[in-house]
Amino acid sequence: MRILHLYKTHLPDTYGGIPQFIDQLARGVARRGHTVDVLFPSRQRPLHASKLANYTSHPVPLHLELASTSISLSVFKKFKELAGQADIIHYHFPWPLMDLVHLTALTSKPSIVTYHSDVVRQRVGLWLYRPLMKRFLDSVDRVVATSPNYCATSETLRNYASKTRSIPIGVDQSTYPQPAAHVVEKWRARVGDQFFLFVGGLRYYKGLHILLEAVKGTDIPVVIVGTGPVERRLHEQAKRYDLSNVKLLGEVSDEDKAALLTLCNAFVFPSHLRSEAFGISLLEGAMYGKPMISAEIGTGTSFVNIDRQTGLVVPPSDANALRGAMTYLAENPLAGKRMGQNARRRYETLFTADLMVQRYLDLYHEMLCERNEGEGRAQA
Structure with missing residues (x-):
């Protein structure tokens, strides 16, 4: 199985919570024998695909940052290339440009989004962004919240209860010195x-x-x-x-x-x-x-x-x-x-990384089985 992650930043540009989470998940899934790619805009130069632990990092040029949103025109082309090779597309919300990438790529691959946070601070921006956000969340196959607490208190997630799962973040102590x-x-x-x-x-x-x-x-x-x-x-x-x-x-x-x-x-x-x-x-x-x-x-x-x-x-x-x-x-x-x-x-x-990784792998397999069953019915 090949999984493609997409987010607005990653290691080593930043060591924030979401990049740490993606890194822990990518390491754990790759350790189970799967291929993992992470695509993200980067301010680092020069840019080239490289190995981070046991998965592949694919930075593309970061052209602009506006209201905490990374803007990269290069991500559209690179996403189409990598999505064509992937079995599962794994998005990380929120990042409005990601929604556009997904909707314009017209990929038919099973898709999942880890919903890390509501849009909290940019109230005016949210009013403008909401139609795009709705189209994006409507179109993905699964939504994952990082805790049952967030499922219960997010007004946005309440609209997607039927396809939302709760998988807590986990960390691997063996990666700490x-x-x-x-x-x-x-x-x-x-x-x-x-x-x-x-x-x-x-x-x-x-x-x-x-x-x-x-x-x-x-x-x-x-x-x-x-x-x-x-x-x-x-x-x-x-x-x-x-x-x-x-x-x-x-x-x-x-x-x-x-x-x-x-x-x-x-x-x-x-x-x-x-x-x-x-x-x-x-x-x-x-x-x-x-x-x-x-x-x-x-x-x-x-x-x-x-x-x-x-x-x-x-x-x-x-x-x-x-x-x-x-x-x-x-x-x-x-x-x-x-x-x-x-x-x-x-x-x-x-909260161990092993438990988190297994839960995501189970969800990936569930999505692939659903897709295969759907294609089988269509051919019958």
Whole structure:
């Protein structure tokens, strides 16, 4: 079986949540003996197909970025070429140009879209985009939501309930480096081992300004890993509040991230808007057996983190509630340890990459069987 993935970006241009997900899925499916291609616009030069682990990456020129939408004219021609070789086309929503690529290619191959998020921020853009979005979602064979929570709260997904499935994102711990002892000790000397850790892109919906507000005037230690559009604003806020207990580290290596995940007391994830549809880095906290703090925004974050079981869930945009949850975990280490153990067990039960890969493979096979049965009936 040959699967073609299409999305607006991929590794190494960005290490965001969706590219990480595509990479984990592509690796796992290829490891099961299938051929996987990933097509995406790229700002890297020169451009050429290359192997990423055990699957093939196909970058095409990125010509323009408009309202978080990658524009590439080259993707239309390359998609037709690769789609002709594929058995399954796997799209990743949202990306309006992708809808046009699909609808103009007129491919008859079975198609699936992983619905990563509603269109949240671009209200005017959504009004213009909605007819195209509807045609696209009407035309694909399957829609996959990354959690049952998102299925229940997305107005768009309610219109496609009959063909929507829920397959949680999974991560493969074997792809994470085991940090060397001296690396762990380096970070222990720098940040200790009782800190609250955030890892992720520094974006408007991550709620990090709320986190800084929550620890203002306290001695609660916080370590923030990542870069992004609001990074400068966060540095300015930390300086204005004189937050010596907060360390903004920027980007770190995978080994350093693993060391910080090993050392931290708990994982804090204050995303306050629905743009945070799942939170793969929250899943990493569970994988490392850490108690978690997240906000209830009606998305997959509250599927990963169950209040009072794997961590604490607070109202969104509530700095006082967030401070209270962090104080509770800092002052109740035994409760935090129990929650962390529960988080690890939940990861092993629901969120491993092997489980995710098998569920997608089952869905691919189901789609191919339906297509073959349909063609058989047409010929009879």
